[in-house]
Amino acid sequence: MACRFDVVTERSGMNSIKWDKVQDIYGCSIAIPMWVADMDFVPPEPVVEAVVQRAQLGFYGYESTPESYVEAFRNWLAVRHGWDVPEEWLAFSPGVVAGLSLAVETFTSPGDQIVIQPPVYHPFFAVIERNERVLVQNELVVEGGQYRIDFADLKRKFAQGAKTMIFCSPHNPVGRVWTETELQQLAELVKQYEVLVLADEIWADLTLPGHSHRPLASLNEDIASRCITFMAPSKTFNVAGFHLSNVIIRNDELRERYCKTMQRLSLGGMNAFGVRGAEAAYRHCAPWLDELRDYLKGNVEYTLAELEKRMPAIKVLPPEGTYLLWLDCRALPIPPDKLNRFLATEARVALNDGAMFGQMGVGFQRMNIACPRQTITKALLQMENAFEKL
């Protein structure tokens, strides 16, 4: 039977940043877009149906959060992540990055130190610097063929006064799904130094088969009271345009302060389409997600095997989650600052330049493989041909 994820859909002209901004960003319009983290797969049918049904109602006035959405999301957390979250702990935000920025503004002051773990999702840098906080970098280290947290360095950073951390779990771009042991170790340091953790768990649902995500705040009462957790249907079901994220805050005082900021900025409303689509996703689309995870695993294995065979200078540590590959291109005979442009103009493949993710990312490229496998085949061929001409 044909696989739904093998269907190639032309997305140009839909006002998609990933597809329609290639010309502006890369200076050429025909590069295969493998950069922005959204998928070239149609969202599951129940999601599309729910949005169409809502559109057909024909009234698009102000909306609150439906009880049924809250119930669907709580049930999703319980079933998929083993986490029972009472309704009172829930808050929302229009996006995870917006929520992180709101939290930074609410819980820290200009000049405060905030820890991140590069190479890491580039807006974390902006959220800290644009709010005039001080960026503290606890760089990941490669040990035993895997990216790991440098706990000794993290302890030093906390001891030197950093009281807030933005934690990416699973980790974009390196694809780690942190183990329970690693999370426990983090939770102990957080307790010892009384740190507030902004846990960006937007990739929670997109672990590759064989790996499972554990929400940091679900470990124990202490860490729960020190965490603000961000989750969303956006990556999971390819609905980033819904602008709906879930925020879980166990600690009453922190939740009240977060909600006050939301009120002050008048951000309490719900997007009429997004909330219907997201509810349908959480309610009906677990089987679709599991099919997707299998397909992504196939894409990862295929891409890694082809790279090893045809472009062995590019090295990749196998990811455990996300649909992003972190390509180590440092052995290629092309200067790191020229590589991204070379790939776009000569190979016609648009990737994210690793330097965006911090100094540690120089010489790396991030490749989004959430697309039909034949798109990957085409991209790899174009890359191979471009490198042959060097």
Ligand SMILES: Cc1ncc(COP(=O)(O)O)c(C=O)c1O
């Ligand atoms: C770790 C991480 N956080 C947040 C986002 C974006 O979230 P939002 O679009 O809800 O702001 C992404 C998107 O790729 C991401 O990878």
